[in-house]
Amino acid sequence: MTELSAHLPQFQHGQLTENFPDNHLSNTQESMASALFNTDQNDTSERRRHENSERRRNDNPDSETNGQPQNNIQQVVEQDEEEDEELTLKYGAKHVIMLFVPVTLCMVVVVATIKSVSFYTRKDGQLIYTPFTEETETVGQRALNSILNAAIMISVIIVMTILLVVLYKYRCYKVIHGWLIISSLLLLFFFSFIYLGEVFKTYNVAMDYITVALIIWNFGVVGMICIHWKGPLRLQQAYLIMISALMALVFIKYLPEWTAWLILAVISVYDLVAVLCPKGPLRMLVETAQERNETLFPALIYSSTMIWLVNMAEEDPEAQRKASKNSTYDKQAPANQTQNEDPEADDGGFSQEWQQQRDNRIGPIESTPESRAAVQALPSNSQSSEDPEERGVKLGLGDFIFYSVLVGKASATASGDWNTTLACFVAILIGLCLTLLLLAIFKKALPALPISITFGLVFYFATDNLVQPFMDQLAFHQFYI
Amino acid sequence: MGAAVFFGCAGIAFGPALALFLLTVAAEPLRVIVLVAGAFFWLVSLLLASLIWFVSVHLSDREDAKLQYSLLIFGAAVSVLLQEAFRKADEGLATISEDGRSPISLRQMAYVSGLSFGIISGVFSVINILADSIGPGIVGIHGDSPYYFITSAFLTMALVLLHTFWGVIFFDACERRRYWCLGLVVASHLLTSGLTFLNPWYEASLVPIFILTLLTGLWAFLTAGGSFRNVLKCLSCKGGAGREGRATEGVTAATRGLFR
Numbered sequence: 163m164t165e166l167s168a169h170l171p172q173f174q175h176g177q178l179t180e181n182f183p184d185n186h187l188s189n190t191q192e193s194m195a196s197a198l199f200n201t202d203q204n205d206t207s208e209r210r211r212h213e214n215s216e217r218r219r220n221d222n223p224d225s226e227t228n229g230q231p232q233n234n235i236q237q238v239v240e241q242d243e244e245e246d247e248e249l250t251l252k253y254g255a256k257h258v259i260m261l262f263v264p265v266t267l268c269m270v271v272v273v274a275t276i277k278s279v280s281f282y283t284r285k286d287g288q289l290i291y292t293p294f295t296e297e298t299e300t301v302g303q304r305a306l307n308s309i310l311n312a313a314i315m316i317s318v319i320i321v322m323t324i325l326l327v328v329l330y331k332y333r334c335y336k337v338i339h340g341w342l343i344i345s346s347l348l349l350l351f352f353f354s355f356i357y358l359g360e361v362f363k364t365y366n367v368a369m370d371y372i373t374v375a376l377i378i379w380n381f382g383v384v385g386m387i388c389i390h391w392k393g394p395l396r397l398q399q400a401y402l403i404m405i406s407a408l409m410a411l412v413f414i415k416y417l418p419e420w421t422a423w424l425i426l427a428v429i430s431v432y433d434l435v436a437v438l439c440p441k442g443p444l445r446m447l448v449e450t451a452q453e454r455n456e457t458l459f460p461a462l463i464y465s466s467t468m469i470w471l472v473n474m475a476e477e478d479p480e481a482q483r484k485a486s487k488n489s490t491y492d493k494q495a496p497a498n499q500t501q502n503e504d505p506e507a508d509d510g511g512f513s514q515e516w517q518q519q520r521d522n523r524i525g526p527i528e529s530t531p532e533s534r535a536a537v538q539a540l541p542s543n544s545q546s547s548e549d550p551e552e553r554g555v556k557l558g559l560g561d562f563i564f565y566s567v568l569v570g571k572a573s574a575t576a577s578g579d580w581n582t583t584l585a586c587f588v589a590i591l592i593g594l595c596l597t598l599l600l601l602a603i604f605k606k607a608l609p610a611l612p613i614s615i616t617f618g619l620v621f622y623f624a625t626d627n628l629v630q631p632f633m634d635q636l637a638f639h640q641f642y643i
Numbered sequence: 644m645g646a647a648v649f650f651g652c653a654g655i656a657f658g659p660a661l662a663l664f665l666l667t668v669a670a671e672p673l674r675v676i677v678l679v680a681g682a683f684f685w686l687v688s689l690l691l692a693s694l695i696w697f698v699s700v701h702l703s704d705r706e707d708a709k710l711q712y713s714l715l716i717f718g719a720a721v722s723v724l725l726q727e728a729f730r731k732a733d734e735g736l737a738t739i740s741e742d743g744r745s746p747i748s749l750r751q752m753a754y755v756s757g758l759s760f761g762i763i764s765g766v767f768s769v770i771n772i773l774a775d776s777i778g779p780g781i782v783g784i785h786g787d788s789p790y791y792f793i794t795s796a797f798l799t800m801a802l803v804l805l806h807t808f809w810g811v812i813f814f815d816a817c818e819r820r821r822y823w824c825l826g827l828v829v830a831s832h833l834l835t836s837g838l839t840f841l842n843p844w845y846e847a848s849l850v851p852i853f854i855l856t857l858l859t860g861l862w863a864f865l866t867a868g869g870s871f872r873n874v875l876k877c878l879s880c881k882g883g884a885g886r887e888g889r890a891t892e893g894v895t896a897a898t899r900g901l902f903r
Binding site for chain 1: 746791840
């Protein structure tokens with residue numbers, strides 16, 4: 163399901179490490195792990211705030227003797243704060259756009275396919291997860307059937323999520339890996355083969371099996387490599403978008419109408435519960451992953467920046483630079499421990515829980531003005547300047563899938579056609595924007611489905627039933643509003 | 644017919660909007676977000692207006708054609724008023740978030756907000772018509788005007804530009820508390836919408852709307868701080884970046900004036 167988690171514990175004294183401890187293990191492809199991560203989005207601002215506070219502290223002794231410099235200091239501090247705010251806003255906006263683009267692309271692919279390939283709007287049976295049919299005689303029976311379908315689907319998802327959490331907790335990594343590999347094999351080979359076949363049928367393209375085999379083989383193998391191992395970032399992102407679109411198309415085809423809307427509504431409620439409640443499976447997952455300081459499974463999370471896998475640390479020159487910086491820091495720390503000032507007053511801007519967490523992890527090492535000054539005197543390498551660029555946001559593939567299901571269903575079944583599709587599209591984007599805003603405020607794992615899906619559903623039903631007749635009448639008379 | 648009409652009408656309707664978007668909005672993430680937010684506000688206003696119209700239609704006699712017609716006009720008027728109300732809400736949001744420290748000025752937000760209203764309004768008006776123009780069909784076979792598609796495209800283009808200009812004027816009027824300006828913007832929106840009721844008498848609707856567009860454009864240009872000298876400076880490639888030297892239209896000169 164969906165989570166946003168902040169990159170909390172790696173921020174040490176102005177150094178930003180690249181280990182991403184905010185792991186979010188998503189469940190199966192069907193349960194669609196949707197996680198929205200803020201990996202160090204706010205660390206830049208924290209660092210700058212930190213520098214500002216440090217400067218203020220260093221300059222305070224002067225203020226008693228000479229009132230004059232304080233004004234300049236104040237101005238400098240305010241200017242820094244202004245720049246800080248501006249940069250925060252700019253980086254925040256940049257991260258929002260970094261997610262707008264892939265979400266839009268996924269939706270465009272789904273809508274384009276729905277509009278052109280009739281296979282995905284044709285009724286060819288239902289999934290075993292939704293056994294009750296909606297072709298009933300009465301409306302009441304149909305409603306009941308769809309509620310039952312949604313209940314079965316959501317219980318399947320809950321069971322799968324809990325299974326995944328249990329597997330992760332008991333370190334059955336091989337099982338999880340095997341599960342993920344089988345799912346992505348299925349998506350990359352089988353579903354894309356079907357998709358390609360249907361596209362060829364729609365456009366009446368003559369094609370032989372040998373060419374198709376070659377195409378699908380290459381597509382699938384490169385996809386597996388990009389997603390599960392290493393590959394260019396853009397290619398990996400493209401593959402993740404494609405498999406999300408394929409999954410969304412499968413859902414659009416095999417879920418009957420009322421069931422689909424109910425499932426969307428219920429899954430956003432489940433997402434909210436699973437991520438925010440203390441005993442929610444996804445929250446437990448994130449916390450376990452953070453405790454173990456492990457990276458995410460890249461197969462189920464879309465990241466707007468490079469994913470640093472554990473085995474990359476040896477070859478990567480940046481990681482080596484980072485390692486050397488860490489060692490410098492460690493040498494200084496014992497020297498500074500003896501000069502500890504009052505820890506409560508001089509907490510360096512870190513909250514108590516963060517400090518406790520850090521103490522649990524690396525031992526009681528406090529930061530002091532001297533240590534901070536020493537660290538800041540270190541030559542800043544290019545890594546710190548490109549850190550803000552490399553910090554990105556992560557969104558779970560489940561989010562992509564359900565957003566696309568909503569928009570795809572809107573374009574497939576709405577009588578308002580393009581108006582409804584566009585209204586849902588704008589609603590989802592605004593929901594995503596608001597979710598990212600909340601992420602910037604709360605800095606923890608947040609569900610990305612509820613707000614967007616709520617807006618999307620409201621706009622779908624309102625546009626389809628209220629706006630469409632109105633616009634239809636206006637267009638009939640060629641009135642413009 | 645078919646694809647030619649589709650691409651032609653789409654180009655006419657959304658050409659200026661697309662150019663403005665690509666040149667001024669697409670590069671800046673913050674402006675894109677303001678654009679989407681403005682579109683959202685417009686959609687909410689349309690939702691409310693449709694709700695009012697829907698309720699009024701269902702409470703009235705469905706068979707009476709004249710009544711339905713006047714209810715439609717009433718619905719259109721309510722929609723215009725609600726759009727302006729939500730433009731005010733958008734302006735309120737922009738003023739709150741613009742606290743002198745953000746990288747986007749109130750003027751830029753005015754322009755982007757106006758553009759967003761224009762784009763979403765144009766899209767909602769014409770996208771279904773464009774989609775129908777691909778398929779097989781004969782325009783006006785029941786006696787209606789055969790120029791339906793092209794006039795719709797031109798009207799949409801005018802509306803997009805008008806919304807952009809209204810956005811600039813509106814925000815500026817709110818900032819300087821010139822309420823007569825606000826009233827004039829609302830009145831011109833109502834006038835534009837009212838002129839479209841004269842369709843298919845296109846001489847009476849299209850020509851005045853385009854004249855109105857030009858006048859409003861000039862007004863917005865002057866409000867944004869443009870002047871004849873600015874245009875001359877722009878044309879002679881003096882002062883400012885090279886790309887400003889390429890602008891030859893008053894509209895683009897005004898928008899660039901916002902970003903100088």
